[in-house]
Amino acid sequence: MELAKIEDLLEKYFQGETSIAEENELRNYFSSSNVAPHLEQYKPIFECFSLAKGRQFTPEISLPPRPRDKKRTVAWISIAASVVVLLGIGTYVYYSTDVVNKNEDLGTYDDPQEAFRATQKALSLLSNNVNVGIESVLYIQEYQTTKDKIFINTSKHPGGL
Structure with missing residues (x-):
């Protein structure tokens, strides 16, 4: 009778319809030594869950850059953009005055x-x-x-x- 119940619970488990109590019952069954031979293939799945339950997750948290670093980066980008704009204006003025000087001979x-x-x-x-x-x-x-x-x-x- 217990074997039929385990098979029904497995069917429900793979359809995603088991409760936590039923999953605990499956985990206990597959962690025992008397698992039916035709259900041996499912034993590693539930053993893995048992091992994972005992692990403690310690996440590594990476801190965002300090606000001072962000401000410094923005400042350097602003300076670089200003230099590019000034170089563009200077180049335009240089070449436009050169053309005007050539056209002054009337x-x-x-x-x-x-x-x-x-x-x-x-x-x-x-x-x-x-x-x-x-x-x-x-x-x-x-x-x-x-x-x-x-x-x-x-x-x-x-x-x-």
């Missing part, structure tokens, strides 16, 4: 004769480009007069040519 001349020749050259270039534009306008005017002639002729002859 074609000023010390010799009046040289300035006069440069001005004549610029005005000649402008004149040539304006003349090209005027030639294009002349083509448009020629087109307009031809169009006017054609439409005037067709308006006189309503039936067409």
Whole structure:
């Protein structure tokens, strides 16, 4: 009868339905010397539980860093970030002023004769480009007069040519 009860308790144990008293009864049975041969395979499980019950757990607690260390770390990170920002600003200013200095040469001349020749050259270039534009306008005017002639002729002859 006891063997059938142990088998039923084992079934309940593996389904997670046993009480603490029933688990103690299983632990006592498997720690005894008269375990049924077909249940010998479960003996190491309950022996392990018995050994684990006797152990005392002593956790090791790691302490968080001291607040002073945390403040020091934040201070160094702040200093490093400030240095990076200042280097970035300095690099930007250095290269932007270099570009401005290159663009300051706006074609000023010390010799009046040289300035006069440069001005004549610029005005000649402008004149040539304006003349090209005027030639294009002349083509448009020629087109307009031809169009006017054609439409005037067709308006006189309503039936067409």
